[in-house]
Each structure stands twice: as structure tokens, then as C-alpha cells.
Amino acid sequence: MATETVAETSGLIDAIARILRELIRNPKFKETAILLLNSIDPPAARRLVRIIFWEDAGLFLSIIAAVPSLANAGIEFVAEMAAQMNSMPPDLLQDVISRVVEGIDGAAAGEAVGGLVSMVLSLQVEGSRLPEGMGAMGEEFGRAYRTAAGEAPLTGRLESWIEGVAARAQDKESTTYAFIQEASRAMQRNPDFLEYVLKPLLSSALNDPSVTPAKEK
Numbered sequence: 001m002a003t004e005t006v007a008e009t010s011g012l013i014d015a016i017a018r019i020l021r022e023l024i025r026n027p028k029f030k031e032t033a034i035l036l037l038n039s040i041d042p043p044a045a046r047r048l049v050r051i052i053f054w055e056d057a058g059l060f061l062s063i064i065a066a067v068p069s070l071a072n073a074g075i076e077f078v079a080e081m082a083a084q085m086n087s088m089p090p091d092l093l094q095d096v097i098s099r100v101v102e103g104i105d106g107a108a109a110g111e112a113v114g115g116l117v118s119m120v121l122s123l124q125v126e127g128s129r130l131p132e133g134m135g136a137m138g139e140e141f142g143r144a145y146r147t148a149a150g151e152a153p154l155t156g157r158l159e160s161w162i163e164g165v166a167a168r169a170q171d172k173e174s175t176t177y178a179f180i181q182e183a184s185r186a187m188q189r190n191p192d193f194l195e196y197v198l199k200p201l202l203s204s205a206l207n208d209p210s211v212t213p214a215k216e217k
Contacts, residue, residue, distance in 0.1 A: 013073055042105065082148075 023029045053060045063070075085093055123130060168176040187193050 042108070079148075 055122045169180055171177055
């Protein structure tokens with residue numbers, strides 16, 4: 001397994017980690033923990049949010065105020081999980097990830113992301129700190145991502161993803177096709193995006209003689 005490089009802290013999660021280290025050595029506790037994990041009922045999370053929101057607005061606002069800490073805790077958890085899982089044999093890792101992906105509710109994930117995007121787009125960002133904060137977060141994300149993922153593996157995966165998108169874009173019933181049509185209309189209304197973003201991205205491919213356009217069907 002990967003060497004532990006977790007920074008020392010003295011907060012709530014650190015206390016839980018210390019207690020869990022002792023409890024996990026108890027077989028009875030492990031049995032109980034597994035039973036609890038197997039009893040998680042994701043659909044009830046919506047009812048939990050509604051109860052908190054309508055029964056105690058003060059508690060709901062406190063939870064909202066703690067969202068950055070909760071999100072950062074979740075991100076740190078996932079980052080360390082990824083670091084540890086990278087030491088697993090590839091066949092075992094692929095089987096584990098396949099089971100995880102198969103168990104995720106795609107419809108709920110799409111609704112959650114769509115709702116968050118809709119919420120963000122409804123905000124009045126002019127004159128607020130939101131663009132600056134998102135920009136800084138994006139810069140930090142990019143640096144850390146490149147350090148963790150590396151450039152070489154990403155290139156191959158990106159090429160495969162682009163090939164898949166191109167295939168789905170030919171299906172007029174697919175969400176990919178619908179998204180491209182909407183994006184096309186949006187870009188037509190924003191010529192600066194075409195000139196300063198899209199055109200530089202495509203120029204190298206369009207000028208490369210080894211890149212040939214797909215034949216029309």
C-alpha cells in the first residue's frame with residue numbers, strides 16, 4: 001500500500017480516525033459496520049434534506065455554511081482512496097471500479113449535476129466574488145490534477161474519449177448530439193469564443209496534413 005503522508009490535524013475527522021483505528025480491531029464492530037453500510041438507502045437522502053430544511057432552518061443554514069469543509073473532507077477521502085487503490089493489481093482494481101460504477105444511480109447523478117449547474121447559472125455573478133473564486137479553484141485543480149494523473153496516460157484516454165464522442169455525435173437521438181447542437185447555437189451568438197478559444201484549439205489539427213476529415217456518409 002502507499003506510504004501514509006496525511007498531514008496531522010486535531011479536528012473532528014482526526015478524532016473519528018483515531019477512535020476508528022481502535023474500534024476496527026474489534027471483530028464485532030466490523031460486523032456491525034458492514035451491516036450498517038449494507039443498509040444505506042440512498043433515496044431516503046432526499047427526505048432527510050427536506051426534513052432538515054423545513055423543520056429547522058437554522059440547522060440547514062449551519063449545514064450550508066459547513067459545505068466547504070464537508071466537500072473538502074469528501075475530496076480528501078476520495079483522493080486518498082485513489083492513492084491507495086493505485087497500488088492494487090490492475091485486474092482487481094478494474095473489477096472493483098466496475099462494481100462501483102454499476103452501482104451508481106446515473107439518473108440521480110445527472111439530476112444532481114443538472115440542478116447544481118442550473119443553480120449556478122441563475123446566480124448574478126457580475127460584481128460578486130464567484131468568478132474569482134472559481135478561477136482560483138480551477139488553477140489549483142489543474143496543477144494538482146496534472147501532478148496526480150500525469151500527462152502521458154491522459155493523452156491516450158483523451159483520444160479514446162474524443163473518438164467515442166465523435167461516434168455518439170452521429171446519433172441524432174443521443175444526448176451528445178443534442179448538446180452539440182445547443183453548444184453550436186450558443187457559439188454562433190458569441191463570435192469571440194469562436195475566434196479566441198475554439199479557433200486556436202482547432203488550428204493545429206486543421207493544419208496537420210496527417211489529420212484527414214471523416215468521409216460523409
